Each structure stands twice: as structure tokens, then as C-alpha cells.
Amino acid sequence: MTEKEFIPSPYTKTVSTGKTRFKSPSNIALVKYWGKKENQIPANPSISFTLSECATVTTLSYTKLNNPGSMFSFNISLDGKREEGFKPKIKTFFERIYRYLPFLKEYHFEIETSNSFPHSSGIASSASGMSALALCLMDIERNLYPKMTLEYFNEKASFLARLGSGSAARSIKGSLVQWGNHASIKGSSDLFGIEYPNKVHPVFQNYCDTILLVDKGQKQVSSTVGHDLMHGHPFAEKRFSQAHENLSKLEPIFASGNLQDFIGIVESEALTLHAMMMTSMPYFILMKPNTLEIINKIWTFREATKSHVCFTLDAGANVHVLYPNDEKAEVERFIEDELAAFCQNGQFIHDHVGNGAQKIND
Ligand code: PMV
Numbered sequence: 001m002t003e004k005e006f007i008p009s010p011y012t013k014t015v016s017t018g019k020t021r022f023k024s025p026s027n028i029a030l031v032k033y034w035g036k037k038e039n040q041i042p043a044n045p046s047i048s049f050t051l052s053e054c055a056t057v058t059t060l061s062y063t064k065l066n067n068p069g070s071m072f073s074f075n076i077s078l079d080g081k082r083e084e085g086f087k088p089k090i091k092t093f094f095e096r097i098y099r100y101l102p103f104l105k106e107y108h109f110e111i112e113t114s115n116s117f118p119h120s121s122g123i124a125s126s127a128s129g130m131s132a133l134a135l136c137l138m139d140i141e142r143n144l145y146p147k148m149t150l151e152y153f154n155e156k157a158s159f160l161a162r163l164g165s166g167s168a169a170r171s172i173k174g175s176l177v178q179w180g181n182h183a184s185i186k187g188s189s190d191l192f193g194i195e196y197p198n199k200v201h202p203v204f205q206n207y208c209d210t211i212l213l214v215d216k217g218q219k220q221v222s223s224t225v226g227h228d229l230m231h232g233h234p235f236a237e238k239r240f241s242q243a244h245e246n247l248s249k250l251e252p253i254f255a256s257g258n259l260q261d262f263i264g265i266v267e268s269e270a271l272t273l274h275a276m277m278m279t280s281m282p283y284f285i286l287m288k289p290n291t292l293e294i295i296n297k298i299w300t301f302r303e304a305t306k307s308h309v310c311f312t313l314d315a316g317a318n319v320h321v322l323y324p325n326d327e328k329a330e331v332e333r334f335i336e337d338e339l340a341a342f343c344q345n346g347q348f349i350h351d352h353v354g355n356g357a358q359k360i361n362d
Pocket of ligand 1: 046
């Protein structure tokens with residue numbers, strides 16, 4: 001697929017008004033995307049578990065304008081409250097995707113969104129939020145062009161979501177999604193995420209992820225700035241090729257369910273991501289003292305119990321605790337007894353691998 005193939009054929013139907021709703025999950029990367037080229041093209045391929053409980057529900061109501069103008073016409077609300085502050089981000093998103101959705105200026109949109117997790121939890125809502133909106137927009141396009149295949153619908157939804165927030169490209173499908181060209185992953189593309197096409201052992205189908213809310217404050221450095229600092233970064237090229245290598249190493253691990261080796265790659269990826277931040281110029285640290293306390297507790301517990309619990313991190317201080325479903329009882333007890341104390345207000349969210357976004361019918 002090339003970008004041009006996402007420019008639609010002339011629409012065959014007209015629709016004057018309607019409403020659509022999608023629930024889209026967050027995702028947690030195992031091999032991290034950090035660094036990008038122009039137009040949200042990733043500097044290296046990444047792979048993630050699609051989550052389930054952490055999700056955004058977006059309702060999009062649309063009404064055809066009698067006199068379409070040169071501007072986009074929309075309002076956005078979060079949890080029923082108008083959010084003027086979100087408008088510039090959505091406007092930029094619409095500008096980026098207008099070429100691929102030419103109906104955008106012909107309608108007025110009311111975007112109502114809500115997250116299952118608190119807005120101030122430090123959990124990024126951009127992946128679930130942008131993918132939910134992209135799916136709603138694709139649903140409108142499907143009404144205008146009913147011959148669209150499901151494959152095209154999903155690929156284009158991921159393609160559009162990517163233009164909103166890179167990692168959102170991985171929130172359309174489940175349970176393991178790969179985004180970015182990789183030599184041995186068939187169908188992989190820089191333009192959109194795909195369901196991991198190679199063999200996946202059942203242990204990964206219902207893997208657990210408990211998100212420990214270590215710091216709920218505003219991040220000191222945004223992902224956008226962080227990605228940008230990979231330009232001219234002294235270790236960038238090595239890091240990008242390492243991501244390719246790690247994806248190759250994961251192939252037999254996903255197939256066999258070798259958790260020992262899985263842990264080695266996942267934890268190394270998390271620390272490498274943060275090492276890139278610490279070695280950027282200007283440098284920065286997003287981990288907090290409690291992030292390190294938790295990592296050390298996990299290592300001690302793993303050593304003592306031979307558990308397969310491990311951690312990963314996103315671009316923040318929160319810790320994602322990953323473990324197989326058949327160790328759920330022991331690990332949940334460990335989290336409550338030993339890790340909750342390092343979370344802000346003792347807060348954490350139990351989540352697990354899910355199957356991707358869903359349309360919600362009234
Ligand atoms: O989608 P963005 O631009 O917010 O970048 C996300 C980057 C990481 O969460 C740190 C890694 C990843 O692959 O999700």
C-alpha cells in the first residue's frame with residue numbers, strides 16, 4: 001500500500017446526517033517507537049499488546065452543511081463538558097487527514113469522548129482517543145462508499161490514527177500489533193499497524209498488564225519533543241537497528257512462549273527508551289524515584305519466586321507490570337502488598353490483552 005491508495009474513489013452515496021460510536025483501547029509497546037521522520041513515519045518498527053480496560057469511547061455526530069466553508073466545523077467535549085483546549089489538536093489532525101477524507105469540510109461534527117481511565121492518570125489517551133476518532137470517521141466514509149472492504153477499513157483507520165498520534169496506529173486491532181517496516185514480518189508497513197502475522201503462543205493471548213500510577217502529573221517533556229530529540233542523537237542509528245533486531249528475536253519467542261527470553265527483551269526495550277531520553281541533548285528523565293523502587297521490587301520478587309512478572313515503561317513514570325494470566329493470583333497479591341505503596345494514592349489499574357476496537361451500537 002502507498003499513501004495514494006488511501007485517497008478515496010469518488011463516493012457513491014450521500015448521507016446528510018448520522019451518528020457513530022467506537023470504543024478503542026490503549027496499547028503498550030514491547031518494542032518501542034521512539035523517533036520519527038516526516039508525516040509520522042516511524043524511525044523503527046514497533047510492536048504492542050492491545051489493552052482492553054483502558055479505552056476511549058467516542059461518539060461522532062455529523063450533519064451536512066448547507067454552505068460548506070474553507071474551515072473545519074466541529075465541537076469537542078470530554079465527559080459531557082466542552083473542551084475548547086482540545087480543538088487545536090483536532091484541527092491539526094483534520095488538516096493532516098483532509099487529503100484522505102475529503103468529506104471533512106462538508107459536515108459539522110460533534111465529537112463526544114470519554115476515557116475509562118482518569119484524564120489526569122498519566123496514561124496517554126492519545127492512542128485510544130485518536131484511534132476511536134479515526135474509526136468513527138472511517139465509518140462515515142464507509143456509509144459514503146459502501147463497497148469498502150473490511151481490510152481497507154481497518155488499514156485506513158490505522159493509517160489515519162497514525163497521523164493523529166503514531167502509537168494510535170496500533171490501537172485498531174488486537175492482540176499483538178506491529179507497525180513499521182520489518183524485513184521478516186510480512187505485510188508490515190510504516191503507514192499502518194497490522195495484526196502480528198506470525199505464530200503467537202496462547203500464553204500471550206491473555207497476558208496481564210497492571211498499570212501502576214506512579215506520577216499523575218503533567219510530563220516535563222512531551223512525546224513530540226522527545227521524538228524530535230532523536231534527530232542527531234548520538235545513539236539513534238544503533239537504537240533503530242536494535243529495534244529491528246529485537247523484533248527478529250521476538251519471532252521465535254512469540255511462537256514458543258519462552259517467557260524468560262521475552263522478559264529480557266521487554267525490559268531492555270523499556271530501559272533503552274529511557275536511556276535515549278537521558279542521552280538526548282537536552283537530556284531529560286521521566287522516571288521518578290518510585291519507578292526505580294518498583295523495578296527493583298519486581299526483580300527481587302522474580303528472583304525469589306521464579307515468577308515471570310516483568311515491567312515495561314512508556315514515556316512517563318508509570319510502570320506497566322506484565323505477567324502471564326496463570327500467575328495472576330500471586331502477582332496481584334504482590335502488587336497489592338509491595339508495589340501499591342509506591343503508587344500515587346495507592347492507585348493502579350488491572351488490564352489485560354484485548355482484541356482491538358469495537359463499534360458500539362445504540
Ligand atoms: O504515539 P506517541 O507519539 O505518543 O509516542 C509513543 C511513544 C512510546 O509510548 C514511548 C512508545 C510506543 O511505541 O508506544
